[in-house]
Amino acid sequence: MSVTDGPAIEVRGLVKRFGEVCALDGVDLTARQGQVLGLLGPNGAGKTTLVRVLATLLKPDAGTARVLGLDVQREASALRERIGLAGQYAAVDENLTGLENLTMVGRLYGAGRSSAKARGRELLERFDLVEAAGRPTKTYSGGMRRRLDLAAALVAKPPVLFLDEPTTGLDPRSRLGLWGVIEGLVAEGTTVLLTTQYLDEADRLADAIAVIDHGRLIAEGTSDQLKDRLGGERLEIRLDDPADLDAAVSALTPMSDELPSTEAGLVRVGVRERRGAIVEAVRRLSEAGVGVDDLTLRRPTLDDVFLALTGHAAEEAREEQERERAA
Amino acid sequence: MRRLVTDTLIIAERNLIRLPRAPELLIGFTLQPIMFVLLFRYVFGGAISTPGYSYVDFLIPGIIVQNTAFGGFATALGLNEDVRKGLIDRFRSLPMSRAAVLGGRTLSDVATNTLSITILLITGVIIGFTFHTSFAEAAAGFALLLLFGYAFSWFLAFLGLLVTSPESVNSVGFIAVFPLTFISSAFVPVASMPAGLRDFAEVNPFTYVVDAIRHLWLGAPAGSSVWGAFLWSLAIIAVFAPLAVARYRRAAGQ
16 A cells, blocks of 8 residues: 555544543644654643554544544554554563564564564664673663664554653663664654653654643644744743742843743743843842842743643643642 | 464464563472372372272372363463553554464463473372373373363453452462362362262362363263363353453453
């Protein structure tokens, strides 16, 4: 079957409920071929559910989803030959070696034993796992397992790849390594749908970002477009004495079109003009008698975007509190 | 259909490769049954009266049937682990046969059961067990054991997908298997049991299978045991294979 010229991923009005919980609440999403689409959202936002629907593992309750023009429900078996899935749980068999795992997956894709083995060796080489090829994967580190999991998803050279939180739980060094691998794939033209709760990951890897929260898409665009929505530079001031917060806010408000946001001894404010902003802020604060511990001027981060869009931060710890409050 | 066969064999091969690398499983298949044979033979053996047979002749068919039932625990534990670790998701995202994961599991149990039955028979012969029948009958008994073990693997496949942790596989499995094997003709003559237990023992599939093996290996009167054991095995497959497959689809669909 020829690959269509249409979008790689096309989702319309997708709904999925688990009992009372609406995991996907009418999601529309499009990814071009060769694009890296980052699906950004906190735990429980619906990211994994969406990936599972697209990877034919889960039936949606309403709406349609097409990958490479193939309907995820009606044309599931044709689709499975064209997608790769790597998840946050590193689904490899712990008692098989790296090579045995990849060979098994290759054969389940329909390849013969020897060609599956050859493809396995090729991938082990590429993912820097040659030395560990003959060891059971239970002896692998977390980063090695993720790489093997990703290699398993690539066995059949799928044109579309789903990566569900590929670096969650990894140490910073393994994370950087995996990012490099993903960037390599993208350079070869693979379409990637990447879910993540890390803003820096979406910022670095994704061409386009879709922000999802409570099963709904709340924003879409490139990283820069999303940041532009928040306007220009942001000033972040750490106070000597957190008790001065109110005084600091009233001193800084005239510099900005918006109300400064605060958080235990920290004031954040968008400024109209980069030039002179630091000097002006220091002058206003010292006139108000507020002591400054630290002061920085920076572009808005995706974290700011996320905060502005959802009213809560993306990172996991804060999301945990969010859920406890909801429960 | 060709896909089902090749994929089933690939999964079965995967399960068998794993075996020597998980020593606790291998011990379960080899040392544990030998231990049971020796305990029953030398601790209980003198106290249990088995008219017409030496206790070791009476015991070996019973303990081998019990052990065959336990062979399916590899399926229950393995499937449970595959679901928890996300491997089932990987399999379901591949263009492979949907039934092959379960089929490959239960098939590999046939191989491990062949191994442990052989080990038990050798142990039995060393401590005095003898076949009283022809080679063909003994082989038919072996085949019946494998069929029954295969059927029981489907029951345990269902169980493994039903419960959430390997610990519960073990506890629920033991609670199901021990009464079934002990309230049967496996270790003591059914006639020696009190009335209520005896009624249960007489319809228990394990009694049918044990009696069938005693007929095929020792020449005991067959009665309805061989056909009964055969039909029970088919019935267990007919009930639990569809249940396990349905459960597999659900477990993986969450």
